[in-house]
Amino acid sequence: MAMRQRLNSWLPSDEYQNPNDEEMPVELRDLACIKQTPNFSRRPLTELELLDHIHGCLIIQPNRGTPFHNFGYWDLNDACIGQWLAVFTQLRKRFGDGGNFTYEFPYPDQGEPKLEFIFNDETVLIRTTFFTDDSWTKIEDTVEQFTTRAEFESLISEALRLIEITVLTASPTNGSQWLKRNRDE
Numbered sequence: 001m002a003m004r005q006r007l008n009s010w011l012p013s014d015e016y017q018n019p020n021d022e023e024m025p026v027e028l029r030d031l032a033c034i035k036q037t038p039n040f041s042r043r044p045l046t047e048l049e050l051l052d053h054i055h056g057c058l059i060i061q062p063n064r065g066t067p068f069h070n071f072g073y074w075d076l077n078d079a080c081i082g083q084w085l086a087v088f089t090q091l092r093k094r095f096g097d098g099g100n101f102t103y104e105f106p107y108p109d110q111g112e113p114k115l116e117f118i119f120n121d122e123t124v125l126i127r128t129t130f131f132t133d134d135s136w137t138k139i140e141d142t143v144e145q146f147t148t149r150a151e152f153e154s155l156i157s158e159a160l161r162l163i164e165i166t167v168l169t170a171s172p173t174n175g176s177q178w179l180k181r182n183r184d185e
Contacts, residue, residue, distance in 0.1 A: 025063070026158045028166055030077065031056035045170035050177050054081040054167070060155050062147040068126050068155075082182035085163050088156050089183045091117065095153050117152075124152040 032042035033052040045054065058071040058079035071079035091103055105115035114129040126145045132138040147155075168175040 025061055025155055026162050027057070027059040027061075028081070028162055029057035029059075031081065031166065031170075045167070048167070048171035048174045048178055050174055050181060052178070054178075055079065056081060058084060058159070060159055062145075062151055062155065065147070066145065068145055068147075081163060082178075085160070085179070085182045086184050088160050088163075091156055092153075092160065094119075095156075119149060122149055123147070124149050 031045050031054055033045060033048050034040055034042055034055050035049075035052055042055075043052075048054070055078045057077040058081065059067050060071070061067040071084055087103075087105065094101060094103065099119075100121065101119050103117040103119070105117075113131065114127075116125075116127045116129075118125040118127060124147055126147075128143045128145075130140040130142070132140045164179060167179055171178070
């Protein structure tokens with residue numbers, strides 16, 4: 001149940017409320033550059049280098065609903081923005097193909113739960129499966145969230161737009177190459 005409690009502890013609290021009480025369907029917070037070195041030091045996004053990772057808080061919330069899956073990596077508010085940029089780019093490419101499909105998050109070796117995006121005609125199911133240990137054989141719990149396909153596609157497009165604007169604004173020199181590298185282009 002530890003994984004389930006971790007997910008629930010991430011759900012929005014007063015600290016995630018927009019001061020203007022506006023709908024903020026996609027938010028990025030506390031972004032920092034991280035080099036894969038022994039101390040994983042965090043640097044400002046303005047110091048972005050091509051091989052850096054960008055980590056921070058990523059919140060995607062359907063209209064007045066519970067935020068989707070915890071996108072965290074090392075902890076709940078530490079999403080790997082480069083990984084999600086690649087995933088969201090791949091999902092957006094699939095949107096144009098139409099039809100029903102399932103997309104499984106391709107980085108299960110990171111200690112995260114299994115994450116699937118299941119696309120049907122009008123809906124998207126986000127299924128998060130938690131396991132009791134690293135063997136991925138005994139299921140501890142499963143959480144499912146639904147939204148419309150149109151809303152999900154809009155949220156993913158907004159996430160991609162926000163990531164791009166944020167990276168390019170903070171690092172005009174290295175941002176475009178970082179985006180290209182992390183989109184798997």
